[in-house]
Amino acid sequence: MDRANGTGDPGGPTGFDALDHRLIHALQLDGRAPFSRIAAVLGVSDQTVARRYTRHRTHGTLKVLGLPNAQALGEVQWLVRVQCTPDAAVAVAEALARRPDTSWVSLMSGGTEISAVCRAVSSDHSDVLLLQKLPRTPSVIGVTAHCRLHQFYGGPQGLISKSGALTDEQIAALSPPPPDPAAAPVALTDADRRLFDVLARDGRTPLAELAAATGWSPTTVRRRFAELRANGVLYYDVDYDLRQFGYGVMVALWLSVEPARLAAAGEAMAAHPEVAYACATTGPNNLFASVLCRDVGAVYTYLTTRVAALPGVRSMESAPRIRHIKGPGPLFLAGHAAPGRRR
Template sequence: MTEAVDRLDGRLVEELQRDGRAPMEDIAAAIGLSRQATRTRFERLVARGALRVVGVVHPSAQGLHAFAHLSVFVRGSALRAARAIARLPTVPLVSIVAGRASLIAEVRAPDMAALHALIRTIGSVDGVAHVEAATYTERIKDRSSPALAVATPRLDAVDRALLDILQADGRAPYAQLGRRINYSASAARGRVQALVGSGAVRVTAIATPGLVGLSQMCGLGLRLTRADAAIAKLLELPAVSYLSLAVGRWDAVATLLVASPAEVVAETDRIRALRGVDSLESWTHLQVVKEDYRLQLAGPG
């Protein structure tokens, strides 16, 4: 694949990350290609497994309000421990890393008591020596997840049916969505737009980093002396794909997504130099064992 093709693929992904249900005509106009060429490129990326367009449901819509980043230290096989942790349903992310810890995980639960119980469960997994937690207090930036809704929406059976489909296929046609809920296509469009507007769901692109030119994923734990100044600058950096405030070992947890190890060095140096950043700890993702943010939405509204 040529550099130009890589660049156009990247722009296509960016447009879909902004709005996963954007009309193909609008995406084509934004990246400077014909509608057919854009669709062909999109279908090629999907067929290669490089790209998925999905509905990411806000966890609060399913009663999940407590979140944490875990650094997991392992005796023996990190892969075996990671696979065991990945089987837990409220652990959406598990990755083997190079760094101080053996692997990292993201966990979520209904409340702090349940979160602590989940962390204890992970600590008891065979091969896990100990677990360090950084509890999230505020998500500042996340390219894939919806913004926090002003009020947690109450989902009825129709909403849940729509969200189930969107979690699997974010670009499912409104006619298909309408058939599932026995609504017209226009009525299904209105329900989906209401769900998006409430913050219950965001339809976005999830790209496999190595297949769209961003092959290096690096996690950061930050100690901050002037949080407001540092956060403002971090939000300006395109390489920062995720940022949350936390309590525990760090004041913030971030993810860098870049094209090369040299860019990791450049970006971490840039972040160390930011006003308000006291110290930085980093880890490199070697193998993502699980990344699945789908929620189980079956049941009464």
């Protein structure tokens, strides 16, 4: 029994209860917050928070990731759709996932389309993958890529943020100061990149290990953490098992919206509890979203109610995800199960 909060410990290796939901929300806000600080805000003991996190982390149902913010770094992101021959889609998706400049690689409905996000240091570097490598793969029969213009929801704003797990007061107590939106893009050093390589695998990696990886002193690591957070370059995400939240279906939506109403439609969609990610893009379908629902019936309800009420929508295309290959961090190796993702 977790007596500090009066709730029973679920006992099993993967079960999430209300306290776990609050813990995940807290870690989404500040992935490296000390357990003592989280415990004080949640009104439980330090030992309860540490035990909950350790259990879920050990069983692979929860992981904190420290990630670079592409916008703060001045990087360009592309939403890519790759059409393959039926016998090669999985191999092409896995090859894409092994690249360090890709994330969110998924196999979509029909088994012949791959969806992925590709990053480039600048627009001058975008052609390496999109124009040279992918089209030369014999099993690739078509590639479309659209540049992300504006993010309405995602990144530091995880789906757990819409759950109501924490009160407004608890959110304020755990949230870091907002980054300066007018800050100039930050150039990462080689040591910064080594820091991010470690944090992408475990955002709560101990300070001594980060110091060893970067060649910095622990004091320098702390100072650089503060700088990267203040500039909005470093944010935390939580990788968790979607099934523990009751989500069974992820659907990608591409909407064509009247330009004059694109901002209003994107902001409205960002507020939907089903939307894990939403952004404006180039191309005829200028609004993209990842939607999570409990089942296909809930998808139908979402499309015919919330999406139907969006302003200026001219057309819509949808595709369910049938296999998740890679999330925002490094590719998981064979034999290491990745938690279900929510984008």
